[in-house]
Amino acid sequence: MRIRLVKAFESPGPHPNGLQATTDGLWIIDQGTNQASCVRFEDGVVRGVLDTGADRPSGITNSGTHLWIASTYSREILQCDPQTGATLAAYSTPGTTTTGAHGLEWVDGLLWMAVPPAATIYQIDPADWTIRHAIPAPGTRPHGLAWENGRLWCVETNHRAVYLLDPSTGAILDRIGIDGPEPHGFTVWQGTFWVGDADTRAIYRGERER
Numbered sequence: 001m002r003i004r005l006v007k008a009f010e011s012p013g014p015h016p017n018g019l020q021a022t023t024d025g026l027w028i029i030d031q032g033t034n035q036a037s038c039v040r041f042e043d044g045v046v047r048g049v050l051d052t053g054a055d056r057p058s059g060i061t062n063s064g065t066h067l068w069i070a071s072t073y074s075r076e077i078l079q080c081d082p083q084t085g086a087t088l089a090a091y092s093t094p095g096t097t098t099t100g101a102h103g104l105e106w107v108d109g110l111l112w113m114a115v116p117p118a119a120t121i122y123q124i125d126p127a128d129w130t131i132r133h134a135i136p137a138p139g140t141r142p143h144g145l146a147w148e149n150g151r152l153w154c155v156e157t158n159h160r161a162v163y164l165l166d167p168s169t170g171a172i173l174d175r176i177g178i179d180g181p182e183p184h185g186f187t188v189w190q191g192t193f194w195v196g197d198a199d200t201r202a203i204y205r206g207e208r209e210r
Contacts, residue, residue, distance in 0.1 A: 006206075009043060010044065011201045013030030013201070014033065017057065017143075017185055018103065020060045020187050021187040021188065022038075025038045025047050028185065028196065028203070029058070036049070037049045050067075050082075055072070056073040057072055059102050059103045066088065069104075071100065072102065073099060075099065076093060091129050095115040095122065096115065102115070102116060102142060103145035105147050110123050110126070111123070111124045114142035119140045120134050120135070121134065123167075138163040139156035143157050144183070145186070152165045155185075180204075181195060185198070193205070
């Protein structure tokens with residue numbers, strides 16, 4: 001299986017590193033500006049931009065009440081006000097060295113995070129910030145995460161591929177190669193893949209092909 005990518009628009013910031021699809025639009029976290037932007041799926045028109053307290057962030061997700069941002073170089077996960085971007089709480093990222101988490105995904109009250117230094121994907125309970133579960137990442141540079149039909153997608157940037165994982169074991173169920181861009185941010189919305197290239201600012205819409 002492969003993804004047929006079509007460039008949808010350019011990110012409002014210079015280094016889009018994390019994506020999260022929501023009913024409000026596509027959230028993009030930018031590693032260059034430390035800003036979170038919400039844009040329209042149709043054309044990338046900006047609906048809002050928030051300054052955040054993150055340090056070169058690489059991941060973003062939305063719990064419905066808060067934005068969660070991976071502040072990669074401070075090695076923290078920030079719980080942020082979705083209206084202002086203000087940091088409400090900051091938590092240490094597991095498995096870090098000089099850098100921290102990249103992709104984030106909120107599923108049923110728990111927070112999944114891809115941590116490249118540990119080559120691991122962790123499931124965290126935000127109520128007490130304990131590790132509920134951990135699975136091996138499909139490589140040493142995991143980025144964007146997305147949840148679909150009870151399974152977890154994970155981008156492996158060095159492989160230029162996205163992997164479908166069993167969230168219980170980490171077993172690889174499928175691998176889809178990505179031609180062209182170097183994938184960083186990743187999310188799924190209504191069956192469509194969205195991929196961001198941090199180097200070119202391009203945001204791609206992707207359809208699965210067999």
